[in-house]
Amino acid sequence: xxxxxxxxxxxxxxxxxxxxxxxxxxxxxxxxxxxxxxxxxxxxxxxxxxxxxxxxxxxxxxxxxxxxxxxxxxxxxxxxxxxxxxxxxxxxxxxxxxxxxxxxxxxxxxxxxxxxxxxxxxxxxxxxxxxxxxxxxxxxxxxxxxxxxxxxxxxxxxxxxxxxxxxxxxxxxxxxxxxxxxxxxxxxxxxxxxxxxxxxxxxxxxxxxxxxxxxxxxxxxxxxxxxxxxxxxxxxxxxxxxxxxxxxxxxxxxxxxxxxxxxxxxxxxxxxxxxxxxxxxxxxxxxxxxxxxxxxxxxxxxxxxxxxxxxxxxxxxxxxxxxxxx
Amino acid sequence: xxxxxxxxxxxxxxxxxxxxxxxxxxxxxxxxxxxxxxxxxxxxxxxxxxxxxxxxxxxxxxxxxxxxxxxxxxxxxxxxxxxxxxxxxxxxxxxxxxxxxxxxxxxxxxxxxxxxxxxxxxxxxxxxxxxxxxxxxxxxxxxxxxxxxxxxxxxxxxxxxxxxxxxxxxxxxxxxxxxxxxxxxxxxxxxxxxxxxxxxxxxxxxxxxxxxxxxxxxxxxxxxxxxxxxxxxxxxxxxxxxxxxxxxxxxxxxxxxxxxxxxxxxxxxxxxxxxxxxxxxxxxxxxxxxxxxxxxxxxxxxxxxxxxxxxxxxxxxxxxxxxxxxxxxxxx
Numbered sequence: 001x002x003x004x005x006x007x008x009x010x011x012x013x014x015x016x017x018x019x020x021x022x023x024x025x026x027x028x029x030x031x032x033x034x035x036x037x038x039x040x041x042x043x044x045x046x047x048x049x050x051x052x053x054x055x056x057x058x059x060x061x062x063x064x065x066x067x068x069x070x071x072x073x074x075x076x077x078x079x080x081x082x083x084x085x086x087x088x089x090x091x092x093x094x095x096x097x098x099x100x101x102x103x104x105x106x107x108x109x110x111x112x113x114x115x116x117x118x119x120x121x122x123x124x125x126x127x128x129x130x131x132x133x134x135x136x137x138x139x140x141x142x143x144x145x146x147x148x149x150x151x152x153x154x155x156x157x158x159x160x161x162x163x164x165x166x167x168x169x170x171x172x173x174x175x176x177x178x179x180x181x182x183x184x185x186x187x188x189x190x191x192x193x194x195x196x197x198x199x200x201x202x203x204x205x206x207x208x209x210x211x212x213x214x215x216x217x218x219x220x221x222x223x224x225x226x227x228x229x230x231x232x233x234x235x236x237x238x239x240x241x242x243x244x245x246x247x248x249x250x251x252x253x254x255x256x257x258x259x260x261x262x263x264x265x266x267x268x269x270x271x272x273x274x275x276x277x278x279x280x281x282x283x284x285x286x287x288x289x290x291x292x293x294x295x296x297x298x299x300x301x302x303x304x305x306x307x308x309x310x311x312x313x314x315x316x317x318x319x320x321x322x323x324x325x326x
Numbered sequence: 327x328x329x330x331x332x333x334x335x336x337x338x339x340x341x342x343x344x345x346x347x348x349x350x351x352x353x354x355x356x357x358x359x360x361x362x363x364x365x366x367x368x369x370x371x372x373x374x375x376x377x378x379x380x381x382x383x384x385x386x387x388x389x390x391x392x393x394x395x396x397x398x399x400x401x402x403x404x405x406x407x408x409x410x411x412x413x414x415x416x417x418x419x420x421x422x423x424x425x426x427x428x429x430x431x432x433x434x435x436x437x438x439x440x441x442x443x444x445x446x447x448x449x450x451x452x453x454x455x456x457x458x459x460x461x462x463x464x465x466x467x468x469x470x471x472x473x474x475x476x477x478x479x480x481x482x483x484x485x486x487x488x489x490x491x492x493x494x495x496x497x498x499x500x501x502x503x504x505x506x507x508x509x510x511x512x513x514x515x516x517x518x519x520x521x522x523x524x525x526x527x528x529x530x531x532x533x534x535x536x537x538x539x540x541x542x543x544x545x546x547x548x549x550x551x552x553x554x555x556x557x558x559x560x561x562x563x564x565x566x567x568x569x570x571x572x573x574x575x576x577x578x579x580x581x582x583x584x585x586x587x588x589x590x591x592x593x594x595x596x597x598x599x600x601x602x603x604x605x606x607x608x609x610x611x612x613x614x615x616x617x618x619x620x621x622x623x624x625x626x627x628x629x630x631x632x633x634x635x636x637x638x639x640x641x642x643x644x645x646x647x648x649x650x651x652x653x654x655x656x657x658x
Binding site: 027029030035038042045141143144145156228231232233234238239240241242243279280282283284286289290 | 489490516518519522523524525526528529530532533534536537553554557561577578579580581582584655
C-alpha cells in the first residue's frame with residue numbers, strides 16, 4: 001500500500017519535472033529558482049485549500065463552498081479592518097480562522113445531523129455565502145487604500161527568503177501530514193471514507209468525523225480568505241469565483257480518490273503545484289487564451305487517467321496465505 | 327343665491343389662480359427630472375451634482391433628482407408615471423431596462439414632455455435622443471494615450487483585458503489598435519486575458535513583466551484587471567518602471583495612484599454626464615429639434631451630433647490622476 005502511494009506521487013513528480021522541462025524550452029527563465037519560489041508562493045492558497053478539500057473528500061464528502069467561504073471570510077476581515085484599523089493582525093488571523101471554521105461547521109452540521117448529501121449542502125452554502133457578501137456590502141468593493149498597511153503586509157512579508165504566505169503553506173503541509181498519519185482523528189478520516197460500515201463497527205462516528213472534516217476545511221478556507229484579500233488588496237463578491245473547482249481538480253490530480261478513503265497530503269501538495277505551474281507558465285509561453293483553457297482541461301484529464309490506471313493495479317488480495325497456497 | 331355665487335366665484339378664481347400659477351411656473355421655472363437607476367449610488371449622486379451645475383448656469387431650471395430605491399424597471403415606471411402627473415417639462419433617464427420603460431416614456435412624450443436617455447439607453451421609440459458617456463473609438467484612443475503620455479521615448483506596452491470573449495473590451499482594444507499608428511514609438515507587444523479574476527489577472531500581469539523585460543506600461547480596460555496589474559507591479563517593486571493604466575473607478579484606484587503604480591487612468595465623468603444630459607434636455611424642451619444629424623449644444627461640454635439612431639457620444643473618458651483623485655474617490 002505504502003509503495004503504491006509512493007509510486008503515484010513519484011509519477012506526479014516526474015510529470016511536474018517533464019512539465020518544467022517543456023516550459024523551460026520555451027521560456028528558460030521560468031525554471032530560475034527565484035521564479036519557482038514565486039510560483040510556489042502563488043500556488044500557496046491552492047495548496048492550503050487542496051489540503052482541506054482532501055480531508056473532506058477522504059470522508060466521502062465534497063466541499064464546494066470553499067471559495068465562497070474564502071470570499072466571505074475575506075470580506076468580513078476586510079470590514080473588520082476598516083472598522084478597527086488598529087486591531088493587531090494576529091487578531092485578524094484568529095477571526096478569519098474562527099469565522100471560517102463556523103462556516104465549515106455549518107456545512108458539517110447539515111451533513112452530519114440532517115444527512116443531506118454534501119454536494120447539495122455545499123452547493124447551497126456556496127450561493128448563500130456569496131449572497132451574504134452582497135448583503136454586507138451591497139456589491140461595493142473594499143479597496144487597497146481602505147485596508148491598513150499592516151493588514152496588507154503580512155502575506156508578502158519576507159521571512160528567511162520566503163514570503164509568509166509560502167511559510168504558511170509549508171507549515172500546513174507539515175502539520176496535516178502529521179495529523180493525517182499520526183493521530184487517531186487523521187486515521188478516522190481515512191476509515192470513515194474508506195469503509196464507513198467497518199469504521200462504525202470499529203467505534204468511529206462517521207457523521208462526526210465528516211463534521212470535523214468540514215470544520216477543518218472551513219478553518220483553512222477562512223485563513224486563506226484573509227491571505228487572499230490581503231495579497232490582492234481587494235475584496236468583493238466574486239473573489240476567487242470558480243476556484244472551488246480548481247481545488248477539487250488539484251486533489252484529483254494529486255491522487256485523492258473522489259470515492260473517499262484514498263489520498264495523502266503530499267499528493268494534494270503535488271496536485272496543487274502541478275496546476276499552479278501550468279497557471280503560471282501559460283501566461284509566459286505566449287499561447288492563445290482559448291488554448292490555455294484546453295491545455296488546463298487536458299492536463300486534468302490526463303492526470304485522472306493516470307490515477308485511474310494506478311488504482312487499477314491495486315489488486316484486492318484478501319487472503320494472502322490462500323493465494324500463496326494455490 | 328348670493329352666497330352660492332360667492333362660493334363658485336371663489337372656486338373659479340382659485341382654479342384660475344391655480345392654472346395661472348402653474349402656467350407661470352412652467353414659464354419661469356423649467357422642471358427637468360433626472361431619473362436614475364436607483365437612489366443612493368455615488369455615480370448618480372455625482373451626475374445630479376452636474377445637473378444642478380447646469381441648472382444654475384441656465385437659470386430658471388429646477389432639477390428633480392429621482393429614481394427607484396432598487397434598480398428595477400418597475401420602480402422606474404412608477405417614478406415616470408408620477409413625473410407625468412406632476413407635468414414636468416423634461417425627463418432624462420438612465421434606464422434599468424431599455425424596453426420595459428418605453429410605454430411609460432411614450433405616454434410622457436404624448437403629453438409633450440421631452441424625453442432623453444443618458445448613460446444606460448432606452449430603445450429608439452422611447453426617447454428623443456440618447457447620450458452615451460463616450461464612444462468605442464474615443465475610449466480606445468484614450469487608453470492608449472494615457473500610456474503614451476507617460477512614455478516620452480516610446481516603448482513596449484501590453485494590454486490586460488477581461489475575458490477573450492468580452493464584447494466591450496474587445497471593441498475598445500480593436501479601437502486602440504487602430505489608433506496605434508498615431509503614437510509613434512509605442513509598440514503593443516501583447517494582449518492577455520485575466521478573465522476579470524484577481525488571481526488570474528495578477529498572474530497574467532506577472533507573466534507580462536517576465537516575458538517583456540522592456541515593458542513600460544500595462545493597459546487594463548477593466549476594473550478588476552487594472553487593480554490586479556497595479557498590485558502585481560507594486561509587489562514586484564517595479565513602480566516607476568511600469569505604469570499601469572486603463573479604465574477604473576476612482577474609489578478603487580485611489581491606492582494605486584497614491585503608491586505611484588498608476589500615473590493616471592480614465593473613466594467617464596458622472597458630473598459632466600449629468601451636466602450634459604441636463605443641457606440637452608433643456609435645449610430640446612425649448613424647441614431644438616432632435617433627429618439624425620441634429621447638432622445639440624451642451625454648454626461647457628461643447629455640442630454633440632446625433633447619429634442615425636439618435637445617439638451621441640459625450641466626450642473622451644475623463645482622466646483621473648493624483649491632482650483630482652481625492653476629490654472623486656468618495657464619489658464613485
